[in-house]
Amino acid sequence: MVLVAAAVGLVVVPLVELLAETAEAGAALDAGTGGAVGGSLLVSTAATLVAVVVGTAGALITERGPRPAVLRVAFVVPLVVPPFVSAVAAARAFGSGGLTDDLVGIAVPGLVGPVGIVLVMAVHAAPLVYLLVAASLATRARPEFEAAGLASGASPRRVLGRITLPLLGPAVVGGGALAFAVSMNSFGIPAVLGIPAGFPTITTRIYGDLARSASDEAFGRVLLLSVALVGIVLVAVVAAERMGRRATAVVPGAAAREPLPRTPPGRRGRGFLWVYLGVTTGVPLLALLATALTRAVGLAPWPGNWTLANFSEAWSGPAWPAATRSLALAALAASVLSVFGLAAAVGARRSRWSGPVTAATFAVPGSALAVAVLLAYGPWLRDTLLLVLIAYLAKFWALAHRSIDGSAASLEQEAVRAARAAGAGRWRTLRRIVLPSLLPAAAAGWLLVFLFGIHELTMSSLLYGPGTETLAVHTLNVQQLGDVTVTSALAVLLTVPGLVAAVVVARRHRRAS
């Protein structure tokens, strides 16, 4: 009931506003926008495929190995680095004239252009797949299923392909859907790596239309492109749902008590994983730190040129109250949405609509969604933090929903039945039985919403009012000055809450499993 109300309030109302305005604006797609749609589709599809492979492999290697907590945090770190930073770092590290080009003469061909966009997007989307699959591994692919496969004489590879991966299907598909939506919505990466190559995407097109011109026609085009985005993502999500539904199978009865196989997990896999994480996360983070510590852009990052001035400049003015507000907002949104996700998981019937519904608003670009929310709730909530919170809830619902749904699909029906038969009502069952078993998944969902929340720029900078400035407002102020050293310092500071949250979640996860 509450969920339905939430769905109406957070998704249906804004979407209806969006559609109504689009119809009114009556813009048409021209050749340029058509190219942008094609470009977005191309890179997002490719990035999703890469992210699904990397995220799934990463989850299998991490979770089945010793001491997974460290790798777990490392894998989530790309999410705490702003995408545009990764893009810039990738170009500087691996582009022509970049670090590896200078040192060993190797440059990734096409790094500036679609290839680079796909790679960096994939790095940013892989943690989504990873988190969902890792959570699902804990509940769905129980060790005894693999033991049974091995005892049947099947090689570990065959067991992986025929038993483990199919069981993880819903999580893989759900993660893929999220990865696709995130990629379609990504602006920072194509802005850095697409523009120099003249590669158009929907998001860069929307940004340009809004930033350069205030004409009704341009705004109509923004709305139309937003609707196109929603449409594309919805088609992808519905398709994913169908695949996932086919793959979903209830894990029957009998609590497992077959001991774990002692097969040592592939050491080579872990090696690869560390290299991957070093290249994709370590290098950008180091580059970011180096820039932030350097007195002026273009100077060599030697100790002689080091300074902390950039940090104090980045954190000047009303940064603290803004940061407090942002953290609180992100944490609140993450908590509310985790509860929504859990509630959907224990609902009497798991509904078909929840996946696409939540994905719909996730697909709307921040600027358009903020406009829609303002249209819908502005008259009552204008300039309040509540309005920003509504926008966050609408935008990030899919992250929490997906994370939990992937594991909930396998929640043992009997575990819930047993609680009900023991006299526990819905609420107690949720709190004592469902919540703990879904804790890894809920924690993953919470972390995702929180990370996206603190890095969200567009919506909160568009919806704030006097006294409700968030970190986004501050960040954009700093960015507009265009000094990359200060911007980097701020980005470094902004990774801190994300890292802390990731470490906390990884530890909880370990205790729960």
Next chain:
Amino acid sequence: MTPAVSLAGVEVRLGGATVLDGVDLAVGHGEVVCLLGPSGSGKTTLLSAVAGFVGVETGTIDVAGVRVSGGGRYVPPERRNVGFVFQSYALWPHLGALDTVAFPLEAAGTPRAEARRRAATILERLGIGDLGDRRPAELSGGQQQRVGLARALASEPDVFLLDEPTAHLDPAARAAAEELVAAHRAASGAAALVATHDAAEALGLADRVALLRDGRIVQVGSPTDVYDRPVDAWAAALTGPVSVLTVDMRDGAIVLGDAVLPVRGAGDGRSRVALRPEWAALGGPARGRVVSLRFRGPHTDVVLDTPAGRVLLRVREAAIPAPGDVVGWRPERVWPLGTAGPLPE
């Protein structure tokens, strides 16, 4: 007095198939009714319907005189006050044994400390008092089953719904479990509906036994009723070891080859009869060739090939023949099978 549980015309469909089909059954207060049926006959489904885990298509279920399913009503499981033991235990992976057993008590409002104390007592009585901290993954199958049983006991239900509650228990643990359920029933007057495929268990435990076949109840009666007077060959085989012979009877005697043997229960004419192993003995005028022997501890099962069909006898250690021997035997009692239902495979 209203029965503790009563089902009337209950039909349940799962995945498109009719799994229960017009089930009528009543369990009186304090009564133990065993559902005896082969694998797949619908025992679990019937218990699930009573607990409210599955809805009924048609028919009604009342618990303690209150309509809980059917006729447009549906009372959720937590308000039916039943204690369920799941065939597959359904333990919660994240909870230790003590917390698991304390759960229903806490749900009923017992303070945590008190709930855990009482849970500890129950675990103790089931012989797993020292495993209170263990999660299911750290328990053996039988230990898990006992935790499941303890949880049902802790909820102090009006009706126990026990789904093969002792399948993984050794005789000693089983005896302890049965005793505990009996004690609770004696104290509270709770009824019990027990699903099992083990005829010996059902006959020993039940006040009445209901035979379930493909979702229909084919016979309900006291243990001796269903054992001594099965409605057909299928029911006879389900309730215990039996031989089904086709014999000619004449004036209360059975004609076996040359011998005409007066036998309790015999009627007139050619008919199929049920012969329990203890209703016959080695030594006698009838002839048979020993086909197989199986040592069972207290007795040895001997199968004879006779003109009337295969005959199963139970022999004590003293005089066991060898396979291939031709031996004499005699029936002492038979039960004519009126309707000729098929034998279960």
Next chain:
Amino acid sequence: MTPAVSLAGVEVRLGGATVLDGVDLAVGHGEVVCLLGPSGSGKTTLLSAVAGFVGVETGTIDVAGVRVSGGGRYVPPERRNVGFVFQSYALWPHLGALDTVAFPLEAAGTPRAEARRRAATILERLGIGDLGDRRPAELSGGQQQRVGLARALASEPDVFLLDEPTAHLDPAARAAAEELVAAHRAASGAAALVATHDAAEALGLADRVALLRDGRIVQVGSPTDVYDRPVDAWAAALTGPVSVLTVDMRDGAIVLGDAVLPVRGAGDGRSRVALRPEWAALGGPARGRVVSLRFRGPHTDVVLDTPAGRVLLRVREAAIPAPGDVVGWRPERVWPLGTAGPLPE
């Protein structure tokens, strides 16, 4: 000839506790060895160690003469050629019964169509041929167990490791399953190690029975060995119904009150003896008061209170006394218990 499986000094620790402690056991080719032990004694763990699911702390395990665990070696499960039936089935939730059973065949390189054909045959023989499309969630407990069994059969192993393979099967399904395993073993000479808590099953099925207690093997022997000559009271109770009496014996006779009864197996002096129910009968000079009765179908269990202790007798329907009656009885045979181990609770 090397044994099919041999364990020497095997110790296994789980979660800090020693679960198997110095287990020595050999299973010959084509032999069936039953592991009989109460819940929690380590049966599942022993089978898991042989399959390679858990490692051994000390000791060695050889399968078909090849060192598979211990001494620095570890052969992964998929190369041990065992067929495992899991106590909790461990069926794959996403695969239908037919695909599940075809899986080991396909893993061994059988083409898909052929694998499914053979899988269908096995399911058919186990009585679930029409359920090939069903996933585990759509099967009853016993049906799931049969799918698990079929999967192990399909892998055509050298060694069957069966963990309570028939706990959820009715007698007919159980007979079919036992027959199928026997047929396969006859054809291929495969050995079988079967964990069970059911003494009757173990005695009927096994060539040899190993009694497991708290992770140690306390007795190994033929079914009649362990039944007739248990090493202690604990072993006696584990292998079947028994009464343990404390009696005075004199020259092969037992003194019971006024009566001095010559009894097989009796020795001299005061001693604890095991008395199986079929080793005594109602009617005789010894006196006892009927404490309880339990109908078991083929017989009724009667418990008598006697000066020597409680005595369990099995009585056929003809002459069943009522509780409270004082009746006569006589022992025909006893087994003196040399070492006085504790009785299992």
Next chain:
Amino acid sequence: TAEEDALVVYTSVTQATVDAVVAEFDAAGVQVEVFRAPTGEVNARIAAERREGGLRADVLWLTDPLSMQAYDSEGLLRPVEPDVSTVPEAFRADRFWGTRILNLVIVAGESAPPITTWDDLVDAAAAGGVAIPDPAFAGSAFAALGFFALDDRYGMEFLRRLRDAGGTQVGTPGDVVTGVAEGAYAAGITLDFSARTAVEKGSPLRLIWPEPGAIALYSPIAVTGDHPAAVEFVSHVVGPEAQAAIAATGWQPVDPSIPWTAGGPQVTVAWDRASDRQEELLAAYRDVFGG
């Protein structure tokens, strides 16, 4: 309520500048409420509010004339008469007026060949690449396109030559500075403010004021609401105290009488023509640079 009495200003001008200007105005006793965001967000908010029941801003203070031009043609700007006598003719229109001046200049790295004119960029491009801010991304960058495309001395042909020689488009003027400072490009077109900040912090860069002049554009201000203090606020922004404050925060004041170390001559863009032909110019530009 007090809030309703406040003068609402929507702006995309940098925070420090807005703060300084508003601080001076607060002295006049009227509460000023500022919504500051990048141009895109300001435009989106305006679009939303117009659809939701009316723009709440009394004063609009934007970065470049392009968006203002659109709002003017849609009739959003009030025909008021503030005291704008200090604003030169080139930096004003009928219903909006310049407040500060942004100059597009050349920034060059240490390895760049000598550059004195815009035309020299072609040589620089050949020597090590030239970065051009994307005109689709910001009005300020669009000014460069507007100037070159509409000036007979250059035309689209100039941009084509630049590309052929090694010109590359990047995102914003800030990105241009970063790219040149790090040596990815020999030179680039950027805002004097960005270049000056970097040079002052010590980046290995030169700020070049090219011949015939830096391309100057102005941050326009206009009245969009009926708050009684709105006109007064506009007058204030172009008045001496605010202009001094603007200069103090690093931007060239529009009032030539305020002390400012000018870098050299300036050229201006024909904004009305550039605005009218916006889509056409961008399409032509995309033909050259893609996107």
